[in-house]
Amino acid sequence: MKKIRVGIVGCGAIGSEIASACAGRLQAGIELEALYDIDTEKSRTLSRLLNRDIAVDSLDCLVDRSDLVVEAASSSVSQEVVKKAIEKSKDVMVMSVGGLIESEWLITEAEKKNIRLYFPSGAICGIDGLKGARLSKIYSVTLTTKKPLKGLDGAPYLKEKGIDMRSIKGERVLFEGNALEAVKGFPKNINVASLLSLAGLGARNTVVRIVTSPAYTKNIHEIEITGDFGRIAVRTENVPSENNPKTSKLAILSAIATLKGMSESVRMGT
Ligand SMILES: NC(=O)c1ccc[n+]([C@@H]2O[C@H](COP(=O)([O-])OP(=O)(O)OC[C@H]3O[C@@H](n4cnc5c(N)ncnc54)[C@H](O)[C@@H]3O)[C@@H](O)[C@H]2O)c1
Numbered sequence: 001m002k003k004i005r006v007g008i009v010g011c012g013a014i015g016s017e018i019a020s021a022c023a024g025r026l027q028a029g030i031e032l033e034a035l036y037d038i039d040t041e042k043s044r045t046l047s048r049l050l051n052r053d054i055a056v057d058s059l060d061c062l063v064d065r066s067d068l069v070v071e072a073a074s075s076s077v078s079q080e081v082v083k084k085a086i087e088k089s090k091d092v093m094v095m096s097v098g099g100l101i102e103s104e105w106l107i108t109e110a111e112k113k114n115i116r117l118y119f120p121s122g123a124i125c126g127i128d129g130l131k132g133a134r135l136s137k138i139y140s141v142t143l144t145t146k147k148p149l150k151g152l153d154g155a156p157y158l159k160e161k162g163i164d165m166r167s168i169k170g171e172r173v174l175f176e177g178n179a180l181e182a183v184k185g186f187p188k189n190i191n192v193a194s195l196l197s198l199a200g201l202g203a204r205n206t207v208v209r210i211v212t213s214p215a216y217t218k219n220i221h222e223i224e225i226t227g228d229f230g231r232i233a234v235r236t237e238n239v240p241s242e243n244n245p246k247t248s249k250l251a252i253l254s255a256i257a258t259l260k261g262m263s264e265s266v267r268m269g270t
Helices: 013-023 040-049 059-065 078-087 104-112 127-133 156-160 179-185 191-199 249-267
Strands: 004-009 030-036 068-071 091-094 138-147 172-178 206-212 219-227 230-238
Touching: 004 013, 004 059, 004 249, 013 030, 013 040, 013 249, 030 040, 030 059, 030 249, 059 078, 068 078, 068 249, 078 091, 078 104, 091 249, 127 138, 127 191, 127 219, 127 230, 138 191, 156 172, 156 179, 172 179, 179 191, 179 206, 191 206, 230 249
Parallel strands: 004 030, 004 068, 068 091, 138 206
Antiparallel strands: 138 219, 172 206, 219 230
16 A cells, blocks of 8 residues: 655644644555745754654755645745646645636646646635536625634735724725735635635636624635525634634644545555
8 A cells, every 4th residue: 555645835834733634643544755844943843743854945855755745835835836746747735725816727737737636625615516506607606704803914905005903993894806806915814715716707706805803703704606506605614723813723624634535545445
């Protein structure tokens, strides 16, 4: 039985938990092979914590050593990670889906080379329904994301519009527009908009609303999809990760669940 050699790019909230799962409960079918972080101290510390010597100094080295590259770093690098994986014929799982907005060509490129691209469902539910709906006519896809103030901290859109988060006293709609504009304005906060775009109507036709309030404690995603099939309305109330309030716990769990499926396939020889 040949285990899947996994390399993880980004050793923050998501990468660390995925690495622990790979080194623990998923080890039947997965070999944690390499860790890379732009902040080398992070990959080295994580490597030590897991009693391994697997921190590497470059993305190239990580891709070379892996069968599956897991990107859990930043939307500024996810496209480069996918390109390198395709170049070297490695499968790749992407968390920073925002970096792939309007990059459908890259997905076609991967398909041509038989590279498997995995996009865990992240912090939302409903992607399965959207995939089905896409086989017929979809009229609209709307995402309303409600995040606590600190879950949106540092977003370029807030700076550009001069929005002082400390001045917000009640519920406030910060942004309304399409997914392309949303991902540009909130690159660290709204990967789910990109995920919905890829699965549905594309970035220009996916409507996004971002709302905040000092009273919010959860990252809430409400999705409405209408089409020939009928209507889907789903709401996910996410507890933020202890290590990164911008990231929801469910996003981490969905990545681990995707890997669990692969590990089980290896174990069962399917
Ligand atoms: N798909 C989803 O539903 C979903 C949900 C939450 C977060 N995310 C995205 O997943 C990514 C990771 O999230 P997180 O909570 O672990 O973030 P984090 O900030 O806790 O960790 C990110 C890590 O990546 C490293 N990093 C940044 N740029 C890098 C680069 N160019 N090369 C290598 N390492 C780099 C950082 O040093 C950090 O250690 C983010 O882009 C986030 O937006 C996706």
